[in-house]
Amino acid sequence: MRNLTLVDRLICHADNALRTLVPGVATLERANPANTAPHHEFSAAEQKHAAGLMRINHTGEVCAQALYQGQALTARLPDVREAMDEATIEEIDHLVWCEQRLRELDSQPSLLNPLFYGLSYSIGALAGLAGDKWSLGFVAATEDQVCQHLDEHMHSLPQQDQRSRAILQQMLIDERKHATVALEAGGVKFPAPVKKAMTLMSKVMTGSTYRI
Numbered sequence: 001m002r003n004l005t006l007v008d009r010l011i012c013h014a015d016n017a018l019r020t021l022v023p024g025v026a027t028l029e030r031a032n033p034a035n036t037a038p039h040h041e042f043s044a045a046e047q048k049h050a051a052g053l054m055r056i057n058h059t060g061e062v063c064a065q066a067l068y069q070g071q072a073l074t075a076r077l078p079d080v081r082e083a084m085d086e087a088t089i090e091e092i093d094h095l096v097w098c099e100q101r102l103r104e105l106d107s108q109p110s111l112l113n114p115l116f117y118g119l120s121y122s123i124g125a126l127a128g129l130a131g132d133k134w135s136l137g138f139v140a141a142t143e144d145q146v147c148q149h150l151d152e153h154m155h156s157l158p159q160q161d162q163r164s165r166a167i168l169q170q171m172l173i174d175e176r177k178h179a180t181v182a183l184e185a186g187g188v189k190f191p192a193p194v195k196k197a198m199t200l201m202s203k204v205m206t207g208s209t210y211r212i
Contacts, residue, residue, distance in 0.1 A: 010073070017121075019092075020065045021113055023099055029089065032097050033170040034104075034163035046158040051107035052210040053153045054164055057171070058098035059110045059209040060146055063120040064091045067142065070124025071135050090174060097167045104163065110209040136187025141195055143179035145202055147172055 019025045042050065068091065102108060110116075127138040150172045157164050183189065190198075 016065065016069055017117060020062055020095065021117060023109060026092050026096050026099075028093055028096050030093050032100055033166040034097065034101060037162040037166045039163065040160040042158060042161070046161075047105055049156075050158055050161050050164055051102060051105040053157060054098050054101050054105065054167075055107060055110050056206050056209050057150070057153065057168065058095065058102060059113055059116055059205060060149065061091055061095040061098060062109075062113045063116050063205070064142075064146070065095065066117040066120035067124040067127075067139075070121040070126075071128040071139070073125050073128065090178070094167075094171050094174065097171070101164055101167055111212050112209055116205060116209075133186050133188050136182040136185050137190055138187075139182040140179045140187045141190040141198060143175045143182070144195070145198055146175045147179070149202070149206065150175065 099109060124135075124138075127135045150168050154165055154168050154172075157168075
């Protein structure tokens with residue numbers, strides 16, 4: 001298997017961006033956890049709220065795809081680059097699960113996804129340039145933020161929305177694993193002030209994509 005040049009990788013990343021941003025294009029590796037959960041009726045307000053939460057989670061997976069791709073582009077060590085690529089593949093399942101659930105809720109992904117993809121890709125590339133230990137540390141810190149959101153959303157969903165909750169539960173398991181793997185691979189733990197700044201930035205994404 002030949003080594004990919006920078007141009008080769010950029011082409012692959014452009015292809016991944018299209019697969020991420022165009023609904024219905026990405027393919028699953030694992031079955032949707034919601035498949036075994038029952039359907040329930042919702043009030044209009046409950047359905048709108050559930051859709052808003054799942055739209056946030058979908059955009060979070062769009063950002064994860066971009067973040068991992070950006071880091072893989074600039075990661076120095078081949079094994080770190082491979083870890084980023086593997087994480088990208090695993091996050092695709094989350095992306096498709098959320099997209100499928102949005103369709104069931106008669107909703108759609110956020111119109112702001114291309115903007116957040118571009119921003120996340122740039123942040124990921126910069127993190128990779130800072131060094132692999134910082135890049136991996138950023139992955140761990142980001143996944144911690146995602147886990148916090150997922151936990152909050154599982155409690156905020158309508159009680160009868162077992163299908164959305166099943167998706168978020170599996171996503172939470174996977175994201176915790178990604179955070180642990182990143183730290184075990186040499187990532188540094190970010191200090192509390194940095195994590196607080198990341199939390200404030202994430203609120204911009206969640207506040208806007210809940211409605212748009």
